[in-house]
Amino acid sequence: MSSENITLPITGMSCANCALSIERTLKKVQGVGGTNVNFAAEQASVSFDPGKVKVSDLVKMIEDAGYGIATAKVELPITGMTCANCAMNIERTLNKKVSGVVRASVNFASERASVEYLPTLTSVDAIIAAVQKAGFDAIIPDESPEAEDVEQRARRAEIAEQTRKFAVGLLFTVPLFLGSMGRDFGLLGAWSHALWVNWVFWILATPVQFYTGWDYYTGGRKSLRNRSANMDVLVAMGS
Missing domain, CATH: 1.10.287 (Helix Hairpins)
Structure with a gap:
């Protein structure tokens, strides 16, 4: 079993019991090997099998438990799309193949991709590279947020x-x-x-x-x- 370790910045914790609650929630997820939530540092360290669970699934579990994740958002103008199916292909690529992407949506009419991601795990350059690998191109924004x-x-x-x-x-x-x-x-x-x-x-x-x-x-x-x-x-x- 392949294992991957990530650190997630948590928001919304108010006591040490919140950290324990997040730990219990994550341990219920199939594919999670171990987890440690540090209330003082407001971070969750998670070891998981990427073949069984995605980062976006972990983020959703934490959000459903009543807490938040510090994420970045970027909008990328996309070129090369000829139909709505192209937008669906890019969306599928970003959501399923780029580790660190929490959620992505692509609008064919406006030719833009809205991506929410974890800057500690991926970057705008990696997102653009995934779009290019799918056969399209993305215009690099003037500024990209640092982690x-x-x-x-x-x-x-x-x-x-x-x-x-x-x-x-x-x-x-x-x-x-x-x-x-x-x-x-x-x-x-x-x-x-x-x-x-x-x-x-x-x-x-x-x-x-x-x-x-x-x-x-x-x-x-x-x-x-x-x-x-x-x-x-x-x-x-x-x-």
């Missing part, structure tokens, strides 16, 4: 998204906390027990639950679907 830049960009985007959700949660939680605690401890007048006050509290709580906390619900659902439980499940149940 380190792609991962850093993914980390920055994740931090920005979490910061935005934290700010929204804080904005709505502070008045909700002060109002509800003030009412419970009798610090507010009788007006605080009016029905409309409960509606105000509900309005304040809704974005906290379903915007700031939405990741916990989606992560918990995906974790349970994979027959495991993580912190997302615990937080979702508690809220």
Whole structure:
């Protein structure tokens, strides 16, 4: 059995149990020999048989478990296509024969290929070489993302998204906390027990639950679907 080792940059982990959950998920995949997920480094090292499982399958399993992979995307103008079948041939070549390509789609009408790939495993040059080997040609883009830049960009985007959700949660939680605690401890007048006050509290709580906390619900659902439980499940149940 031939074996290949890869390192995947993971996004979306919030605790060490997330790393264990990803490990359990990957070990269920036929063809995976061993896996080690490092929470501190936010990376998954996977040993697998490329004849039984593809990199794109591993990425899909991780995404289905509620996490993400730091990938790069590139759009390549394609020349030499004469029919829709040509586009299908290129798409099939990129998806099945280029290790590191997560997903690829080719549009015959616009003569462009959209490719999502792992820059730690393949490159734009390798993708273009595969297109040329299939009997077509691709125009090299002006700039191609470096592996380190792609991962850093993914980390920055994740931090920005979490910061935005934290700010929204804080904005709505502070008045909700002060109002509800003030009412419970009798610090507010009788007006605080009016029905409309409960509606105000509900309005304040809704974005906290379903915007700031939405990741916990989606992560918990995906974790349970994979027959495991993580912190997302615990937080979702508690809220």
